[in-house]
Amino acid sequence: MPSATQAETAAVSLRVMELNDVPAAVRLHRANLASGFFVDLGDRFLCRYYRTFLTSPAGVALVAEVDGRSAGFLVGSTDDVVHRRHVMRLDRWNLARTGTASLIVRPELIARFARTRARRFLKGMRHSSPQDTTPLDQVRTGMLSHVAVEGRLRRAGVGARLVRGFIDIAKVHGVERLRLYTSYDNEAAQRFYRRLGWKPQQVLCDADSRPWVPFVLDL
Numbered sequence: 001m002p003s004a005t006q007a008e009t010a011a012v013s014l015r016v017m018e019l020n021d022v023p024a025a026v027r028l029h030r031a032n033l034a035s036g037f038f039v040d041l042g043d044r045f046l047c048r049y050y051r052t053f054l055t056s057p058a059g060v061a062l063v064a065e066v067d068g069r070s071a072g073f074l075v076g077s078t079d080d081v082v083h084r085r086h087v088m089r090l091d092r093w094n095l096a097r098t099g100t101a102s103l104i105v106r107p108e109l110i111a112r113f114a115r116t117r118a119r120r121f122l123k124g125m126r127h128s129s130p131q132d133t134t135p136l137d138q139v140r141t142g143m144l145s146h147v148a149v150e151g152r153l154r155r156a157g158v159g160a161r162l163v164r165g166f167i168d169i170a171k172v173h174g175v176e177r178l179r180l181y182t183s184y185d186n187e188a189a190q191r192f193y194r195r196l197g198w199k200p201q202q203v204l205c206d207a208d209s210r211p212w213v214p215f216v217l218d219l
């Protein structure tokens, strides 16, 4: 395996994710970031979700290639508020239709949806005003939503190259802070982000009571 320096300088290149990359990103997401309600809703829903990063004015979607072959991806946004507003205004009906179709064929998820998400979801469908996209920070904040690297190409600098590429784009857009959330038990990812200078914050729990470690990087 090449050293991190070799891989970063010689073999790894970044490009913008295109529509026909989405199924491969979804496959990598399912294989590596498998727990979560969105994943349980199936690949059709995940594909719709990934497409929001391609259509959003604040979306960033990158593919890393090693020797011309896809090695990993990253999706996020340069402005979390703008991105969520875009999703609520333009993609919510597509996501709702695909999500409903997924729930119909997965009745075991309906009770979980009703218990943990239905109220928030129905409120979001009724209003798409700024109150639904309240910023977490007083400064312009981007979000690193997901990053994953093919198993056989790990620890060769591909992940770092994707994250640095995202940071460079965020800086060009005047982003002052980046956020991300990583699963509490994902120690490898936490080490990865710490090494890149991200600062861990107080643990938070999601709608399923799963703990997450937020990370912040001030630019």
Ligand SMILES: CC(C)(COP(=O)(O)OP(=O)(O)OC[C@H]1O[C@@H](n2cnc3c(N)ncnc32)[C@H](O)[C@@H]1OP(=O)(O)O)[C@@H](O)C(=O)NCCC(=O)NCCS
Pocket (backbone or CB within 6 Å): 004, 032, 033, 145, 146, 147, 148, 149, 150, 153, 154, 155, 156, 157, 158, 159, 160, 161, 181, 182, 183, 186, 187, 188, 189, 191, 192, 193, 195
């Ligand atoms: C996290 C991930 C993106 C890192 O990608 P990568 O290409 O392997 O990372 P890099 O080679 O750029 O950086 C490697 C550094 O990260 C840390 N790291 C990565 N994987 C690690 C592991 N399994 N155990 C301990 N440290 C690890 C180490 O500091 C490592 O440096 P070292 O190899 O010199 O010890 C990759 O492991 C992955 O796809 N994981 C599954 C998906 C995931 O967890 N995504 C993040 C959650 S949002």
